[in-house]
Amino acid sequence: MYGCNKRLQRLSQDDKTIHTHKCSWSKCAGLLLQFLFSLNLCAYCFCCHNKVDLVINPFNNMQKRHRSHRDTMRENVASRLHAHVKNAPQEAINFRKIFEYELFGISLKQAIGKNIEDSIYVEELGTTLSRDEIFKVLVLDIMEAAIDVDWRDFFPYLTWVPNKSLEMKIQRLYTRRSAVMNALIDDRKKGIASGEELNCYTDYLLSEAKTLTSEQIAMLLWETIIETADTTLVTTEWAMYEIAKDSNRQGRLYQEIQNVCGSNKITEEHLSQLPYLSAVFHETLRKHSPAPIVPLRYAHEDTQLGGYYVPAGSEIAINIYGCNMDKNQWESPGEWKPERFLEPKYDPMDLYKTMAFGAGKRVCAGSLQAMLIACTTIGRLVQEFEWKLRDGEEENVDTVGLTTHKLHPMHAILKRRN
Ligand code: HEM
Numbered sequence: 001m002y003g004c005n006k007r008l009q010r011l012s013q014d015d016k017t018i019h020t021h022k023c024s025w026s027k028c029a030g031l032l033l034q035f036l037f038s039l040n041l042c043a044y045c046f047c048c049h050n051k052v053d054l055v056i057n058p059f060n061n062m063q064k065r066h067r068s069h070r071d072t073m074r075e076n077v078a079s080r081l082h083a084h085v086k087n088a089p090q091e092a093i094n095f096r097k098i099f100e101y102e103l104f105g106i107s108l109k110q111a112i113g114k115n116i117e118d119s120i121y122v123e124e125l126g127t128t129l130s131r132d133e134i135f136k137v138l139v140l141d142i143m144e145a146a147i148d149v150d151w152r153d154f155f156p157y158l159t160w161v162p163n164k165s166l167e168m169k170i171q172r173l174y175t176r177r178s179a180v181m182n183a184l185i186d187d188r189k190k191g192i193a194s195g196e197e198l199n200c201y202t203d204y205l206l207s208e209a210k211t212l213t214s215e216q217i218a219m220l221l222w223e224t225i226i227e228t229a230d231t232t233l234v235t236t237e238w239a240m241y242e243i244a245k246d247s248n249r250q251g252r253l254y255q256e257i258q259n260v261c262g263s264n265k266i267t268e269e270h271l272s273q274l275p276y277l278s279a280v281f282h283e284t285l286r287k288h289s290p291a292p293i294v295p296l297r298y299a300h301e302d303t304q305l306g307g308y309y310v311p312a313g314s315e316i317a318i319n320i321y322g323c324n325m326d327k328n329q330w331e332s333p334g335e336w337k338p339e340r341f342l343e344p345k346y347d348p349m350d351l352y353k354t355m356a357f358g359a360g361k362r363v364c365a366g367s368l369q370a371m372l373i374a375c376t377t378i379g380r381l382v383q384e385f386e387w388k389l390r391d392g393e394e395e396n397v398d399t400v401g402l403t404t405h406k407l408h409p410m411h412a413i414l415k416r417r418n
Contacts (some may be wrong), residue, residue, distance in 0.1 A: 063368055065199070067268070069109045070373055073102045074380050081385060085414050092390035092411035096237055099377070100229070104135050106373070107228035111221045112184045113191065113200035120187065124179035137176045138222060139229045145173050146402040181218040227366050228373075231290045234403050236374045237410055238288040239280055242336045243378070244387035244412045245394055249338065253280060254417075257383050266379040268372055274379065278351075279338035281375050285356035287336050290403045292321035294358050320355050321404075329353070386415040 105115040188202045303310040357364035390411040398407035
């Protein structure tokens with residue numbers, strides 16, 4: 001998700017040389033963590049400085065303020081699934097389609113205070129865009145472009161050679177994204193001017209972050225939209241795939257939820273009493289690392305890492321997926337086995353060993369929200385339905401995109417419990 005930012009940044013700034021180094025990253029997950037924490041850097045965003053303070057602090061309060069959006073989202077997902085089961089019980093359901101719609105809605109409510117039901121007029125593009133088109137501009141196109149390969153990255157001494165088609169594509173995406181973000185922010189400004197209550201991240205940034213440029217504000221807002229709409233979806237869909245594939249583990253999870261929640265619907269308050277559900281979440285993050293490569297790090301000074309020499313000026317991509325598949329770090333790493341996090345020999349800190357949210361100064365600002373949404377959604381889906389993969393679905397494990405999107409959306413047959 002971040003490579004594209006980096007490329008977009010490149011269009012307006014001087015190119016940076018990228019060196020690649022042969023390091024067996026999987027050998028040294030611990031060292032990597034240390035490394036991430038020790039480097040004072042982030043290569044991926046337009047507006048690095050002061051961002052952590054601005055983003056992290058409001059988020060925890062935001063989680064409380066936006067609680068109702070999450071509750072509504074879960075209700076909407078559950079009722080759409082119930083409607084499907086009632087109308088077409090034998091037909092497999094494409095869970096992603098439903099969840100994606102709801103997650104994008106929640107990301108908009110948090111960022112700009114309201115969902116887009118229909119369409120918006122984007123002045124800079126001189127046209128009206130539907131909700132689906134906005135989703136494409138803000139999320140899908142960027143995720144797709146982020147994995148476009150710029151051959152010059154492999155030949156740093158040739159960076160002076162133009163790569164017009166890629167540059168024009170990225171420039172176009174950048175222009176469209178900015179235009180949509182500006183339209184959303186302008187709409188919110190009108191709301192504020194007409195006395196609407198302060199209730200979203202835009203309001204917070206406009207009133208508190210006086211030193212930020214409008215471009216920086218747009219980037220900060222967009223980042224939360226794409227993160228909420230994408231990585232949380234990826235994690236939840238993979239978790240449901242694994243659960244639907246494994247009736248024993250699904251049974252164990254259901255039993256845990258029943259024991260704690262009884263006839264009540266699962267809520268965020270229950271989460272601390274549901275260790276197996278938490279293990280399901282973390283094991284999914286491990287096996288299907290949603291951001292398999294942590295955003296690039298830049299070495300400001302010569303560094304030694306795991307016996308390798310990393311010269312100053314290097315940009316480093318860390319293969320989280322490789323670390324999470326390392327046999328020396330994880331027993332049977334290819335197996336989805338949530339119990340591994342509950343066995344006595346595992347340390348609670350092992351939950352963070354997956355590095356799914358990155359580490360150090362630029363660690364994910366939305367991990368709490370991701371956990372709240374993914375865990376309560378998974379819990380609710382298992383509480384109300386029995387999940388079974390559609391025939392032939394088990395083999396669909398290919399991924400596409402910068403995050404580990406399932407290439408083929410999961411299709412499952414649902415049966416209402418009780
Ligand atoms: C399971 C879901 C998620 C995963 C796996 C994930 C993963 C990541 C990763 C790997 C990074 C880069 C960290 C680093 O460079 O060390 C990141 C950064 C970030 N994430 Fe997430 N994320 C998730 C959900 C979210 C959500 C829901 C939000 C917003 C509400 C969010 C907001 C951010 C922001 C703002 C940053 C940039 C932090 C900074 O640079 O200061 N993330 N995320």
